[in-house]
Amino acid sequence: MRRFGRTMVTAALAVAVVAGTAGWASGNAQQPVTGPPPGAAAWRAATQAGRALPDPERADPHEVARFFAGLDAAARRELLLAHPSVVGNLDGAPLALRYEANRIAVLATGEARYASLAAPGRRILAFDPRGRGQVAEVFGDLERAAHVSVIVPGSDNDAGTHDAARAPHTGPAGMARSLLAAAGEGTAVVAWTGYTTPVGVGVDAATGRLAEAGAVRLARFTAGLDAVGAPDPVLFCHSYGSVVCGLAARHLDATDLVVFGSPGMRARSAAGLDTRARVWAARGPSDWIADVPNVRFAGLGHGADPTSAAFGARRVPASDVAGHTGYFTPGTRSLGAFAAIAKGEGGEVR
Structure with a gap:
């Protein structure tokens, strides 16, 4: 009976992943763009x-x-x-x-x-107009950079919104510009919207279907960086992008995986990602992602909270981060830590 009770609670929480988050019905099912380019x-x-x-x-x-x-x-x-x-x-x-x-x-x-x-x-490293469109843009000099970072964004990002007006320092391009400014000379940052992201907070955002397709593309993209002689990258994975990074982790030759505003990485622990990269996690005090249940049941949910002690990731200070998208705001402790990690100085993060 006790086991049955735990199962029922887990099922209820899993339903809450899609039914209990504000605006979930606004999500529209997306078909991932896969295969070779046009x-x-x-x-x-x-x-x-x-x-x-x-x-x-x-x-x-x-x-x-x-x-x-x-x-x-x-x-x-x-x-x-x-x-x-x-x-x-x-x-x-x-x-x-x-x-x-x-x-x-x-x-x-x-x-x-x-x-x-x-x-x-502008240095557009990838562009695919199919579907909602995918794009990757380089900020800084990737050919000469001593350190490379890749921003992997979450829901509602595509080639059409890449240049859309946003709050400063948000969105993949805004995050990349902010990180480049904080990390300084010798760093290049790629804003990579190279997969089909969920739209809204719906069933797509609560399942791993789009993330699985995105993980394949991300692994190939990072292999391409290695092939042209770029340094092993640091991946900064926001929100649903952290699900993509979690599924791709074992196939990435990255030095660090940094997840923030994460609903989970589809792993029980950092060790379960099966990666040699250092794993970092951040969540601000007012980030709504904290209200998403960290469960996996019947294909719904993304598992353990990467910021929990049990998960085993290194913690990134984020006590002054506002909301779900404020992690790259200049002056925040999170951006300072991100810049240190991007420059290979993660040992200085406290």
């Missing part, structure tokens, strides 16, 4: 000097890097102009080539909501 069929049918091109879906990013290393500038540019959508999203391709390819791909959409992404000086 233009993959034409790329697969093409050759370069009689050689097959690396498969954009199956080729390892290091294989892609070796392929481009064997091409001269003219051959690279030929592929860039003929297949910008593939080159711009091809993990392992040279960074500068991807920036130029994505500028061409953005302009080719002819859509006003994306136009600013093609502005001079």
Whole structure:
């Protein structure tokens, strides 16, 4: 009877994950964008000097890097102009080539909501207009950076909202700019909205379906950074983005995983993530995520609270953080700690 009682309580809490959080009914079911980028069929049918091109879906990013290393500038540019959508999203391709390819791909959409992404000086590392759109933007000099961080955002983020007006220091681009300013010279930050995020606080946000698809894309993206010689990154994972990071953790060659405003990482403990990365967690005193039950039942919920002592993550100070999106506000203890971790100085965080 005691075991049955615990099961019933867990079931009730799991229902609360979707039925007890304000606004859950506003969530709309999303279909994850998966597979190779637009233009993959034409790329697969093409050759370069009689050689097959690396498969954009199956080729390892290091294989892609070796392929481009064997091409001269003219051959690279030929592929860039003929297949910008593939080159711009091809993990392992040279960074500068991807920036130029994505500028061409953005302009080719002819859509006003994306136009600013093609502005001079912007470094768009990935762009896929399918569905709600996906985008990754580099802040700082990724080719020369001694330290690299990747922002993995949560719900309601996509290529169309990347440049939308927001409260300062929020959203993936705002977080990236704030972290870059705090961490300073020698650091690059990538705002990575490279997966289909949930919309609203609904069933998608309470399950791992979208996170599972996102984890595959995140693992490949970080492998692509390694393939072009970038340092092992620090991942900053916000809200539902921490579910993505939790599922991808064992496949990431990251130095640190930092989760904040997290509903759970689909693991019982930091050790259960099966990663060599240091795991950090933060939650502000007024973050509404604290009201989400930390359970997993019948596919709902994301498990243990990463900020709990039992989970075993290193704690990031966040006592002065306001709300669910205030972690990168200048002057906060959380941003100071994030900057130290981004620079490899995590041992100084108290």
